[in-house]
Amino acid sequence: MTGEQKNIAPIIRAEALTKNFQGMVALNAFDFSVNEGEIVGLIGPNGSGKSTVVNLLTGVLAPTSGRVLIDGKDFTGAAPHVVARHGVVRTFQMIRLFPSLTVERNIVLALQEQSGPGYMSSFLNRRNAMAWHEKAACKARDMLALFEMEKHAHKLATDLSIGQQRMVELARGLATNPRIFILDEPAAGLSPINVDRLIEMIRRMRDEFGVTILLVEHVMRVVQAVCDRVVVLDYGQKVADGKPDVVVQDPKVIEAYIGLGRSSHA
């Protein structure tokens, strides 16, 4: 309970979060929080429960027991779109963009669902809706420019490379001014050059835009380069929580990764 002693209220907080899948415990009494402006890494071997944590925090799954608090309010079991509208925004391990929409429309749609006028009010007040839409398109282009993707704005998302699609995903999330941006293995499938670019962009999102970030990652290079704090999961339990260089020395962490009689991990 080191971070929580301070007076800053955590943006997101899990209290004794537990998830069973048909008797198998995927996550067991997980306590954890992310404070404003932090970049927290969540690491652990395959099947340790990282994705379950993300799915519980974003409302994709409902916990078996325990609570999820966002800005101190209880969001346990809330629908994903409700959680998203409170600024908990995520990316996916397998890149997810709408293939039928252009890159720009992918971002505009996210802005619209987060903060745009409702369908009814935009139908009734067309001028207002169009002005809003114009602003959203501007914002989308600014974001794309930030990620050096502006020339792809009118392409279909599926016509881009994996690295470019990843940048669009980040641009989509950042555009909505998230309270907390959860990145689910953003380095997966990226070339070393793109990983460097990813590291730079994660830093800039926090330093220039003040975005709080929860980074779920396998690639230790990324974790060590950007994270202020690292939480380690093994078999659905938290085994460590601290500064990256301290955590990697922790014998429990080494055991989780190298393992005793368990297959090791890249």
Add this chain to the structure above:
Amino acid sequence: MRAIFLILVAAATLAIVSTVFGGGYAINIAIVVCIYVILASSLDIVMGWTGLFSFAHAAFLGIGAYTAAILGRDFGTTFWLNLPLGMIVAGLFGFLLGLPLLRAQGHFLAIMTIAFQTIVYLVLSQWTDFTGGQYGIEVEPVAGFTTLSSYFYLVLVIAVICLIAIRFLTQSRLGDALQAIRDDETLARTIGMNTKAVKLVALAISSAFAGGAGVLLAYHIRGVTPDDYTVLASASIVAMVVLGGRGRFWGPVLGAVLLTALPEMLSILTDYKHIFYGGVLILVTMFAPQGLAGKFSRWRAR
């Protein structure tokens, strides 16, 4: 804007061809074509744009038709009141069906629509006191549009209005939202979309258009009988959308025109219409899963 221009050109062509070159028979076909264009285009809102397979579209057609017939019989209301009311009642039923329906997905959803379609048919045919049972209800022609050609122009104008409305709808931000749900519903939810509400709205709008088409059909054949609103009729509308091409504005229009006009022109086909539809459906899914409109746009892209 180009699409609206093309709609008007197509409507004018249909008007000229059927009145100048054909007699009453051709006009009859043209009216049915217009009604089925509305049906196929509106079904495509849920089937093509949102990705929900529905075999209940003829049920909403029937609900619209019977709303008009029953209101006319019991309250003597005119066409101009019955048309919006038929749309509203059908839209309401679409919304109500959506509440349990959207808990299911994929094939289960399709099966539930067949069940709903069957229930509606049974109610129409068995609740004799209210619906007239197998004899149905007679409908007086629309005052001022009693001749066949004048009624044709009325239907044509309404069909054009419906098409323009559907065009606006699918090009609007709601259209983007529908495509997003079809592409990846989980993602749509995680970017903050209340996908269930959006799907309900889509189903209600689509059903309302089908109800409107039902009112037009009731006044055209001057009566309603339950056998016009069976699951076979629903399957025909599905065949039109699939043949023309799902999720493309011109797809269902093309499919409706072809599948309505062809069996009438090749009179041999008329008796075997549903076999013909079935065959078309199988061939299209095998050789042109994106439909004719999909094939065209592929050729153009080359």
